[in-house]
Amino acid sequence: MGPKKKSKASKFARMTEEEKARYLQHRAAIEEEARRRKQELVFTFLKSKFKREEAFARINLAKINQQWRQILRNVKIEEMKKDLEAQKESFWRLISKKDQTIQNLLYSLQEAELQYRRNLHSHICATDRLIGKNLKYSLHSIVFS
Template identity: 45%
Template sequence: MGKKGKGKGNKLANMSEEERARYLQMRADMEEETRRRKMQLISMYMKNKLKREDAFGRLNMAKINQEWRSILRQVKIQELRREIVDVESFFQEALKRKDQVIHRLIAHIESTEDMYANLQQSHMENITRIVGTIGITSLKITF
């Protein structure tokens, strides 16, 4: 096998002070540039990752909100159905009470009409009796 490269120690040893300083400065600049590019790549990667995560976060939040609204609608539907049953029950009870009042009033009217007919009959009999006792036979009263 052949001999490997001489290594950096020999390379630097063969250079003058000025060349060595320029070489070391160039190496430092290259390392700095490499570090800067690496940081820039990491920064861009993190920014892209943050954008993707933000987009996924918005998408997930929209899905969660949609599902939450659906759940709230279902709960509201159940509440409204219970309320409808309660209102229907209240309406039926009110209707029953009003029907009872109407039936009582009709019965009261019928009994009042019977009383009126009896009183009218009694009045007519009294008038006829009074007229008969006075002796006015030619007078005819009709109602």
């Protein structure tokens, strides 16, 4: 074992008033320096902790924004699907109406062609009868003259 330490009380008792004042002043400076270092250490620790928390906050905010945007995208996708389905139905309804109109027009065209053929046939028959009567009249006038 090492030598025994002398007690501070006996050391302090042997000092003069000036030495005591210097010693107390020195001790106060050492304590003040220790307190300052401790505050710096706490400040540095809190500053690094704050920076770390700030970084985590930015990351978390980015994650929240990303998730929120994904939710909004999904909602928009559903809306667009519904709109697309409605437009698809509307498109097929219009196509159906146009097909029906085309069918009606084709039917009208067939009816018009049939009517034209009947009229043409009637006209040809009438013209033939007229020509036949004129021919008989011409022949009759040649024979009786």
